[in-house]
Amino acid sequence: MxxxxxxxxxxxxxxxxxxxxxxxxxxxxxxxxxxxxxxxxxxFPPPALGSYSAEREAAERAAQGVGTFPALPSGEPLDLTLAEFGSRAVYDSERSLKGRTVRLTGFVTRDDDGTWYVTRLLVSCCAADATTSKVEVRGADAPATDTWVTVTGTWRPEGTLGTDTAWPPVLDAGSVWTVEEPANPYEKR
Structure with missing residues (x-):
């Protein structure tokens, strides 16, 4: 009323x-x-997403379908984004990464057991929709968490293609270099 x-x-x-x-x-x-x-x-803008965000995301990698990928360019080391490397390592039935030397750039994240990863956040639109792309690094000491690095090495096939056992992909490191954070720290999907 x-x-x-x-x-x-x-x-x-x-x-x-x-x-x-x-x-x-x-x-x-x-x-x-x-x-x-x-x-x-x-x-008070929030800081850029980093290792904390990457570690929170579980490895929710369902089989997206194994298939073939376009041929890789010649020359080594082959510069790839972490997303490109991860897709080929987990889903490429031709195993085009086998025996190739690749170079990946990202920031360092770690598991509680000491395993370390070169990691990047992938965005479609903005940081709010970011997902994690990471590659386990073996054969080299881990720099401090959140340090930006370029890792050169070769892919170590593990697990069954197209399954969670192949995730995250593994890189046997030949060299690890500390680098400056790129102007755009995110990879585009």
Whole structure:
């Protein structure tokens, strides 16, 4: 029921025990409160996603279908993104990476057992939709977590193609170099 009092419009509501009470419009106050989170993000932007985000994502790699891939270019080492390397290592029935020397760049992440990975976050649109691409590195000491590195080495086939046993792919390191973080630290899908 709407009631006019003193030129201002109020609405009368009955609560659960039947007693009516009046409310004044709260719209402008609520709108001001809703701007606080947006203002906080503008004044204190979150840091770029890193190893914490990558470690949280479980290896949810369902079989996407094993098949063939286009031929790789000649020359070595072969510069690949982590996503390209991972796709070929896990799903390429021709095993085109076998015997090839590749070069991968990303940041260092680790498991609790000491296993380390060169990792990159892949985005379609923005950091909010980021997923992880990582390659286990063997045969080299791990730099500090979140350090950007370029790793050169050869693929070590493990597991059954197209299954979780082939994930994450493994690289036998020939060399590991510390590098500067790229201007765009994310790979595009």
């Amino acid at each position: 709407r009631v006019r009092t003193g030129g201002r419009r109020h609405e009368e509501y009955d609560d659960d025990d039947g007693h009516g009470h009046q409310h004044s419009p709260a719209g402008p106050r609520v709108a001001r409160l809703l701007t606080l989170p947006a203002l906080a993000l503008l004044l």
